[in-house]
Amino acid sequence: MKNNIAALTFLLFGATTVAVAQEKASPLEISGSVDTYYKYDFNKSANIKTYFANDQNSVSLGMIDLALKKTTGKASFVGELSFGPRGQFQSIPDAAGGYDPVSNGFNIQNLYVNYAFTDKFTMTAGYMGTFIGYEVISPAANFNYSTSYLFGSGPFQNAGIKGTYSFSEKVSLMVGLFNEWNQYSAIRGVSSVGGQLMISPVKGWTAYINGLHGLDGYGSYSTIVDLTTAYQITEKVKIGLNAANLSAGDDEFGYSGVALYPQYAFTPAVALGLRAEYFNYKGISGGPSASVTSFTLSGNIKAGGLTFIPEVRFDNDKDFTQSFTKSDLTTLNKSAAQFSLAAVYSF
Amino acid sequence: MKYLLFLCFLMIFAQYSWAQDVVLLPKDETGKYTYYEVVKSTIKDDSLKMRLLSFLANNRKEIKLRTTSDGKLITANGKLIIQKSLAVISHPSGEINYQFNFETGDGKYRFWLTDFEFIPYQKDRYGNFVPSTTVGIPLEKEPKKSAADQWQDYLQQSSAYAANFAVRLKDYLINKAIPLPSPAEKKVISKTW
Numbered sequence: 001m002k003n004n005i006a007a008l009t010f011l012l013f014g015a016t017t018v019a020v021a022q023e024k025a026s027p028l029e030i031s032g033s034v035d036t037y038y039k040y041d042f043n044k045s046a047n048i049k050t051y052f053a054n055d056q057n058s059v060s061l062g063m064i065d066l067a068l069k070k071t072t073g074k075a076s077f078v079g080e081l082s083f084g085p086r087g088q089f090q091s092i093p094d095a096a097g098g099y100d101p102v103s104n105g106f107n108i109q110n111l112y113v114n115y116a117f118t119d120k121f122t123m124t125a126g127y128m129g130t131f132i133g134y135e136v137i138s139p140a141a142n143f144n145y146s147t148s149y150l151f152g153s154g155p156f157q158n159a160g161i162k163g164t165y166s167f168s169e170k171v172s173l174m175v176g177l178f179n180e181w182n183q184y185s186a187i188r189g190v191s192s193v194g195g196q197l198m199i200s201p202v203k204g205w206t207a208y209i210n211g212l213h214g215l216d217g218y219g220s221y222s223t224i225v226d227l228t229t230a231y232q233i234t235e236k237v238k239i240g241l242n243a244a245n246l247s248a249g250d251d252e253f254g255y256s257g258v259a260l261y262p263q264y265a266f267t268p269a270v271a272l273g274l275r276a277e278y279f280n281y282k283g284i285s286g287g288p289s290a291s292v293t294s295f296t297l298s299g300n301i302k303a304g305g306l307t308f309i310p311e312v313r314f315d316n317d318k319d320f321t322q323s324f325t326k327s328d329l330t331t332l333n334k335s336a337a338q339f340s341l342a343a344v345y346s347f
Numbered sequence: 348m349k350y351l352l353f354l355c356f357l358m359i360f361a362q363y364s365w366a367q368d369v370v371l372l373p374k375d376e377t378g379k380y381t382y383y384e385v386v387k388s389t390i391k392d393d394s395l396k397m398r399l400l401s402f403l404a405n406n407r408k409e410i411k412l413r414t415t416s417d418g419k420l421i422t423a424n425g426k427l428i429i430q431k432s433l434a435v436i437s438h439p440s441g442e443i444n445y446q447f448n449f450e451t452g453d454g455k456y457r458f459w460l461t462d463f464e465f466i467p468y469q470k471d472r473y474g475n476f477v478p479s480t481t482v483g484i485p486l487e488k489e490p491k492k493s494a495a496d497q498w499q500d501y502l503q504q505s506s507a508y509a510a511n512f513a514v515r516l517k518d519y520l521i522n523k524a525i526p527l528p529s530p531a532e533k534k535v536i537s538k539t540w
Contacts, residue, residue, distance in 0.1 A: 027437055029437065029438035029439075029476075030438065031438045031470060031474075031476070033470075067470070067474040069438070069474060069475070078473060078474040078475065079474075080474045109474075110473060110474045112473075119408075128472075128473055129472035129473055129474075130472070131472075136471075136472040137472070138470060138472070140469065140470055141469055141470055141471060141472065203481055204480075204481040204482065232480050232481045232482055234482065235480075235482040235484075238480070267491075268484060268494075269491065269494075304494075346469075346470070347431075
């Protein structure tokens with residue numbers, strides 16, 4: 001036992017010494033988050049089905065997310081694993097490409113390598129979070145805890161290879177070739193091409209114009225055009241916008257939508273934000289479209305690494321596409337409202 | 348057990364010693380944390396400026412030239428990355444941006460680092476830590492009690508960085524002679540007649 005402790009001591013100090021000696025080398029970064037939530041739907045049913053706060057009247061798990069990053073010279077890698085409903089079958093496929101909660105065991109959110117050929121040009125290959133959209137899977141990077149219809153409809157991940165060239169700090173362009181959306185390995189080959197133009201016209205304002213064409217998560221050849229932009233107007237005021245249009249299967253169906261994200265920070269630790277969204281399901285083969293509107297008011301209260309997110313949400317489904325029900329759980333209802341309280345710890 | 352106690356003692360002592368060694372940045376007359384130094388020099392102004400520009404170019408990931416006025420003042424914007432911890436395993440939790448000023452005078456030069464502002468990082472969709480905002484929080488801003496220790500750490504890291512930066516800069520300005528551009532090589536044309 002003593003020998004083990006002595007060895008551990010030696011190892012720790014040895015590692016510390018090496019770390020100090022190689023101060024300029026990037027250490028292995030370990031980071032992540034843990035989240036849990038409680039949700040109560042006022043009609044006593046899990047009416048609102050957008051990701052991820054789904055369970056009704058339950059203290060439920062989000063995920064534990066663990067990320068490793070290492071940079072050596074111009075090369076780096078990121079490996080990000082997640083465990084729990086949010087980090088497994090709700091957001092990533094299993095080995096067979098499906099979302100079966102029983103068999104899902106891949107746990108990989110990000111796994112890629114990156115090489116910076118120059119200060120301006122980098123190439124990345126592997127399995128990456130999608131470049132499309134405003135909201136992301138990790139609760140630590142979203143302001144609202146529940147997610148938008150746009151987020152739930154768009155791609156989650158893109159496996160492939162991409163190159164990014166920075167013309168300046170204000171303009172960069174990414175172009176890449178990808179597998180089918182949301183798949184670890186290609187079934188029908190590298191079938192998608194995508195790009196992202198980043199523009200930062202003024203300090204604090206960044207806009208991403210994204211495009212992706214290829215096999216989508218539904219097995220159709222789709223084209224999505226997406227605008228994601230955020231403007232930090234002052235220290236306290238920030239506004240974000242996401243607009244997207246997806247045309248799928250020779251435009252026989254698809255969706256379009258827009259979401260606005262105004263936020264106000266009372267202090268660095270307390271902020272309030274609204275998400276106002278309009279989402280339209282295009283009618284199949286020229287059929288009637290259906291739309292949903294949603295308003296989500298969220299608070300962010302931070303204490304150290306912990307963020308509490310109290311949230312109220314009202315959705316209106318005038319075309320009954322969401323199967324909202326009244327409290328008898330059978331009568332269809334046009335609207336749904338819910339309260340949730342989430343706790344997200346980032347490290 | 349005694350090994351563990353010894354290990355804990357050494358680690359606490361090392362951290363305590365580091366904290367004690369850092370001289371915190373003083374505030375200037377406007378209440379801003381500032382590192383200010385006047386250095387006597389026998390190097391000519393033009394040469395000093397060339398050496399400074401060379402220093403900035405060599406450290407462009409850390410500091411970028413902003414203006415070179417016709418006068419004697421050169422300004423640049425710099426940043427230092429704040430690490431979440433000093434342990435072997437860590438990740439960046441934010442950056443502190445500052446303004447660097449450099450001015451030459453008769454037989455001396457001065458420089459100062461000021462306008463320190465903290466910008467917190469958050470993880471992006473690719474697992475990288477990136478600025479969560481573009482509007483920094485001045486280091487002079489009084490933090491809440493719950494964040495006081497963290498803020499003190501930012502101040503200590505800034506102070507240590509400024510002192511280290513000053514040493515590196517002065518050393519470079521003294522020792523780094525900038526080679527003059529070599530004259531164009533004369534071509535020998537042997538087949539003309």
